[in-house]
Amino acid sequence: MNYDLMYQSCNLCPRNCNVDRSVVTGYCGCLNTIKAARAALHHWEEPCISGTKGSGTVFFTGCTLRCCFCQNHSISQEGLGKEVSIKELSQIFLRLQDQGAHNINLVTATQYLPSILPALDLVKGKLSIPVVYNCGGYETLHTVKALEGYVDIWLPDLKYESSELSMRYSGAKDYFQVAKKAIKQMILQTGSPQFDSQGSIMKKGVIIRHMVLPGAKDDSIRLLHFMKEELPEGMYYISLMSQYTPFFHSKDFQEINRRITTYEYNKVLDEAIRLGLDSGFMQEKSSAKEEYTPHFDLEGIL
Numbered sequence: 001m002n003y004d005l006m007y008q009s010c011n012l013c014p015r016n017c018n019v020d021r022s023v024v025t026g027y028c029g030c031l032n033t034i035k036a037a038r039a040a041l042h043h044w045e046e047p048c049i050s051g052t053k054g055s056g057t058v059f060f061t062g063c064t065l066r067c068c069f070c071q072n073h074s075i076s077q078e079g080l081g082k083e084v085s086i087k088e089l090s091q092i093f094l095r096l097q098d099q100g101a102h103n104i105n106l107v108t109a110t111q112y113l114p115s116i117l118p119a120l121d122l123v124k125g126k127l128s129i130p131v132v133y134n135c136g137g138y139e140t141l142h143t144v145k146a147l148e149g150y151v152d153i154w155l156p157d158l159k160y161e162s163s164e165l166s167m168r169y170s171g172a173k174d175y176f177q178v179a180k181k182a183i184k185q186m187i188l189q190t191g192s193p194q195f196d197s198q199g200s201i202m203k204k205g206v207i208i209r210h211m212v213l214p215g216a217k218d219d220s221i222r223l224l225h226f227m228k229e230e231l232p233e234g235m236y237y238i239s240l241m242s243q244y245t246p247f248f249h250s251k252d253f254q255e256i257n258r259r260i261t262t263y264e265y266n267k268v269l270d271e272a273i274r275l276g277l278d279s280g281f282m283q284e285k286s287s288a289k290e291e292y293t294p295h296f297d298l299e300g301i302l
């Protein structure tokens with residue numbers, strides 16, 4: 001398949017920029033050459049992803065969402081990263097596997113899908129660890145389906161139910177409508193969560209991440225009700241995150257220029273438990289530290 005055609009009139013994400021990425025960038029800020037800022041073992045994902053040896057995480061430059069509070073803004077919105085060829089990317093995957101990674105974790109990769117697919121083709125038969133697709137949840141069905149057979153574990157965010165919030169903080173009024181369809185498709189593709197023989201490392205499945213935002217606990221609770229009512233029981237995990245810390249442009253939005261309170265997080269957590277949504281992970285409130293943000297020093301890329 002000529003993957004390059006997918007770059008020619010780019011509709012890889014719901015922004016539908018329709019631009020020729022060999023010449024100009026779209027909303028994501030990326031041309032048609034992969035750029036990445038870090039490829040290393042990462043220990044701060046959910047325990048079933050990081051395990052004891054770490055997740056083989058590749059952080060890609062650019063983003064289709066560009067949230068105002070992004071903790072990775074230097075790579076997602078400010079272009080930090082180095083160009084790597086498709087072949088080099090495939091070698092990075094194998095190197096991470098050799099280093100003992102439990103999986104290959106592709107962080108914000110959609111804008112490079114036409115390069116990711118051939119890179120994964122190159123390691124077919126050599127990569128024996130699962131591939132994790134770590135994304136903002138703002139994915140077209142077309143992109144999710146294109147990754148069937150390549151991705152073993154989906155790690156999507158589900159950020160907002162309110163279109164007002166998604167517009168305000170991520171410039172995406174249709175976020176929830178898009179993300180809910182994408183997540184349903186991810187669950188269809190992976191089936192129920194599967195683990196290794198010790199039951200500790202995930203091999204297949206979907207983990208839906210939700211980070212509670214300051215002043216938005218009611219929106220979080222609406223998302224929990226959506227999950228309870230519309231997603232198939234027992235077919236996904238939830239990761240309820242309390243780590244929100246004001247970053248980047250948070251200061252421009254007074255209501256989110258603070259950490260969340262214990263009260264806010266506990267209200268969301270209590271509702272999850274009340275609804276029986278207790279398959280998953282919660283964070284200690286004290287874990288809202290910058291150590292979750294790795295240092296983007298091009299480790300593993302140079």
Ligand code: SF4
Pocket residue numbers: 010011012013014015016017018019025026027028029030063064110111
């Ligand atoms: S991947 Fe980038 S250029 Fe393509 S549609 Fe999305 S934002 Fe636009």
